[in-house]
Each structure stands twice: as C-alpha cells, then as structure tokens.
Amino acid sequence: xxxxxxxxxxxxxxxxxxxxxxxxxxxxxxxxxxxxxxxxxxxxxxxxxxxxxxxxxxxxxxxxxxxxxxxxxxxxxxxxxxxxxxxxxxxxxxxxxxxxxxxxxxxxxxxxxxxxxxxxxxxxxxxxxxxxxxxxxxxxxxxxxxxxxxxxxxxxxxxxxxxxxxxxxxxxxxxxxxx
Numbered sequence: 001x002x003x004x005x006x007x008x009x010x011x012x013x014x015x016x017x018x019x020x021x022x023x024x025x026x027x028x029x030x031x032x033x034x035x036x037x038x039x040x041x042x043x044x045x046x047x048x049x050x051x052x053x054x055x056x057x058x059x060x061x062x063x064x065x066x067x068x069x070x071x072x073x074x075x076x077x078x079x080x081x082x083x084x085x086x087x088x089x090x091x092x093x094x095x096x097x098x099x100x101x102x103x104x105x106x107x108x109x110x111x112x113x114x115x116x117x118x119x120x121x122x123x124x125x126x127x128x129x130x131x132x133x134x135x136x137x138x139x140x141x142x143x144x145x146x147x148x149x150x151x152x153x154x155x156x157x158x159x160x161x162x163x164x165x166x167x168x169x170x171x172x173x174x175x176x177x178x179x
Contacts, residue, residue, distance in 0.1 A: 009053075010044040013042055016056075027056070027059060030059045031055045033052060050068065050090070051122035065103050068092055090107045090108075091105065093173075102176070103176045103178070104173065106174075107172040108172075111170075112167070121157055122178070124177045125177045127176075128146070128173075129173040130146045130170060131149075132169075133148065133170025135170050137162055139154045139160045141159075
C-alpha cells in the first residue's frame with residue numbers, strides 16, 4: 001500500500017485486530033460473529049451492520065464509534081455507508097471519544113422502503129425519535145409504528161431494524177448508549 005493512501009474499513013478492522021494479536025477466529029468469537037464473515041468484512045467483500053462495527057470496536061477496547069468514522073475520501077465514505085445500510089443513510093452527530101458512552105445519528109429513510117439485510121443487535125440501549133415522517137421499527141419480532149414526534153427506547157441487544165411505510169422520507173434521531 002502506498003503511504004498516505006486511505007485505508008478501507010476492512011483494512012482498518014484487520015489492522016486493529018492484528019495490532020492486538022488476535023486471530024480472525026478469536027475476534028469473531030468474542031464479537032459474536034462467524035469467522036468467515038469477518039474475513040469477508042476485512043477483505044471488503046461485504047459491508048457489516050452498524051451493530052457489528054460497534055461490537056468489533058468494543059471487543060478490541062476501542063471507542064464504540066471507531067469504525068463508524070471514515071477517514072477516506074467523501075466518495076468512499078458515501079459508497080461504504082450506502083453499501084452498509086443499502087436503503088437508508090445515516091450521519092454521525094457526535095464525535096468519537098473513547099471515554100463516552102452515547103452516540104447520536106441522524107437517519108433518513110426514503111418512502112416505501114423496507115430494510116433489507118441483517119437485523120442489528122449490539123450492546124446497550126437505543127432511543128429513536130421521529131423528527132419527520134413515520135417509521136416502522138421491529139424489535140425482537142414485535143413491530144411498532146411511530147409517527148412524527150413519537151419515540152421508542154429499547155434494549156439494543158434485541159434484533160431490530162427500521163423501515164419507512166410512509167409516502168415521504170422520514171428522518172430519525174437515534175441515540176445509542178453503549179456501556
């Protein structure tokens with residue numbers, strides 16, 4: 001790799017893992033994922049969920065937002081975020097700090113969008129506030145519809161995902177607490 005060349009998300013995860021002397025199998029076991037999937041993440045073949053990125057960081061005793069902050073070009077950040085979320089976009093609202101436990105995100109979901117891919121599951125609690133539009137949140141197979149100015153708090157360890165059944169884009173404020 002040429003000095004100064006931006007590192008991909010997978011390369012940054014591999015570098016952090018190797019710096020800590022962990023094998024792929026050890027990190028995967030500790031983070032609760034399959035080792036083959038972690039290899040795919042490190043090789044850039046798949047984009048992991050936000051929940052897995054948080055869990056990988058916590059497992060390696062890094063700030064929980066470490067892998068959510070991209071140090072690449074704007075185009076690469078947008079491409080990685082688009083691949084990871086597939087049907088919605090998010091923006092980190094809080095700077096990463098190793099000794100802090102709250103992270104806030106602004107999430108936009110286009111109209112009539114059903115979330116595809118894996119559900120999220122990670123340590124801590126999650127708070128979702130609908131700033132505009134409406135959202136359907138499935139938490140541990142229980143669906144809840146929230147309208148503008150409504151909110152929901154839940155244990156983030158439970159499988160959860162978002163969708164927008166409405167006719168207009170919805171915007172959410174999502175706050176994660178990670179111990």
